[in-house]
Amino acid sequence: MSLKYALLGFLNYADMTGYELKQHFDSSIQHFWNAKLSQIYPALSQMEKDGLLVMEVEYQEQRPNRKVYKITAAGRQELKRWVGTTMELQSVREAFLVQVFFMAQLDRESALGVMRHQLEQYRKRLENYHLFKKSFSEVVPAEVFKEDAVFWELTLDAGIKYGTAAVEWVEEAIEKIKGMERVKGGLEVSHDG
Amino acid sequence: MSLKYALLGFLNYADMTGYELKQHFDSSIQHFWNAKLSQIYPALSQMEKDGLLVMEVEYQEQRPNRKVYKITAAGRQELKRWVGTTMELQSVREAFLVQVFFMAQLDRESALGVMRHQLEQYRKRLENYHLFKKSFSEVVPAEVFKEDAVFWELTLDAGIKYGTAAVEWVEEAIEKIKGMERVKGGLEVSHDG
DNA sequence: ATTATATATATAAACATTTATATATATAAT
DNA sequence: ATTATATATATAAATGTTTATATATATAAT
Incomplete structure (x- = not known):
């Protein structure tokens, strides 16, 4: 599951909402990894529960409130651990x-x-x-x-x-x-x- | 879902059990598509329900009976339709x-x-x-x-x-x-x- | 005027896939 | 002797992913 790490990776640059993260997916890593919003939102919730992120609500009128996620020290550590890990070759699916x-x-x-x-x-x-x-x-x-x-x-x-x-x-x-x-x-x- | 079509493809050459199909996966298309037995068995059952395959039990003593699957005319037709279909480029996941x-x-x-x-x-x-x-x-x-x-x-x-x-x-x-x-x-x- | 796109989140349902577990025996290799 | 591999099927649980649906408004394009 690279989704989690991609989210950590982007949140390491800046605090963001799920919606904004989706835009980063689409404009940069989309050609080798993509995700739908319906996958991103629950993933962020889970990562918050796991202590990798913290969330702060920005109240808005006439629109859904923005849930801005911020990476924690634990999150940074997990990201760094993962990028340094050598992994088994994943099998091709074509x-x-x-x-x-x-x-x-x-x-x-x-x-x-x-x-x-x-x-x-x-x-x-x-x-x-x-x-x-x-x-x-x-x-x-x-x-x-x-x-x-x-x-x-x-x-x-x-x-x-x-x-x-x-x-x-x-x-x-x-x-x-x-x-x-x-x-x-x-x-x-x-x-x- | 190419699994279904891979199964049809192999069964188009010969009648086989799920176990034997898995061996064909491993020895031929494994480098671009693979599947576990736990995915193959339910897929075969479903395809039988859908009329793409028929199953015949070969009774064995001291071992689980062999369930030999055979492709039907409908199955052959579906296989041929699929191999001739032009598809959208699937997105890369690396x-x-x-x-x-x-x-x-x-x-x-x-x-x-x-x-x-x-x-x-x-x-x-x-x-x-x-x-x-x-x-x-x-x-x-x-x-x-x-x-x-x-x-x-x-x-x-x-x-x-x-x-x-x-x-x-x-x-x-x-x-x-x-x-x-x-x-x-x-x-x-x-x-x- | 109407339609499409952008902003923003959320959940349900379906589909696809992997990991783990269970059963039972034969044969080959160490 | 013991271990690994091969034969043969099956199911449960967990995980990952897509599609569909819902809500609400602003702005840009046709």
Whole structure:
């Protein structure tokens, strides 16, 4: 469960409400970890019970009160412990590869259709990473965040590396599928006359 | 939920028990999708209720009876529909990147320690993929599985591509961390005297 | 005028997944 | 002799995650 640590990580920079935390998820770590508000709110309550956070209500008129969470010393310690922990490799979960594994079920053209659609999606995602990286390089981070920004950018680089690998893999896969002997679902065309 | 379709996919090749299905998971799609027996058994029951499978009991003495599942026509149809469906890109979930994102918390050496450990793990995983690929190339698949084997190998190629990207990324990340200005957690060493 | 988006929290229900526990025996390895 | 592994299924409990629903208002866009 990285959600808890992501919340601690953001609250280590500033006190925030659940709503604001969600915005940080969406604008920074969204490409490798995301969470819905319906998961964030109960998580914050639980972490408060566990003494990792304290909550203070900011009263508002005509709107729900803001519940501002603040990280405690115990929370800071738990965050620091976790970022320094070496962990087992988590297992990969890639539904698309399950699809590919059983794709011999499909005729050639349908298979190519699915692969090309995936290629388009991978390309768009990669392009977004590149745009993000560009805007990232243009903004010089404040002195206090210089150190942090190096690591933030590393996670973006990971996205670009994986994204590039994904695009290249599908491109090669498409060529291999095109080159398959036409046994099922197509004519066996002779090219020597 | 790909579990259901993975089960349909394997049962499309042969009738099997839950236990045998688990073995297929472990020996073929494990590197991009896995499941515990405690997830597989209830899933099979549900799929039987839904008419995608039928079950027949093989009586055994001194052991639990074997419940052999067989795919139905409806199951075959559902499998074929699913493999031909273009889907939204699923979001990435990579706990390690959350760790990296907040790693400025750590002193330089601890950060490098965590990264090097991850590099070792990525390398081992990649090496396994390469070994698998080699053994895969050596075994000539039976005529009936020629077509299928192309797709099976494609999923392995994906593992190798992603695995290579992961190794390269951490290697580069380590160099970047080494090159960071030493602001916190270390001596600022002067090299000009 | 109407619709969409943003602000702000909360809960219920459903779905997906892991960990733990229970049962029972055969065979292979140390 | 003892331990580990393989065969075979099942359920409970806990955890993690998504979808849906509810409430209430302000502001921006069409």
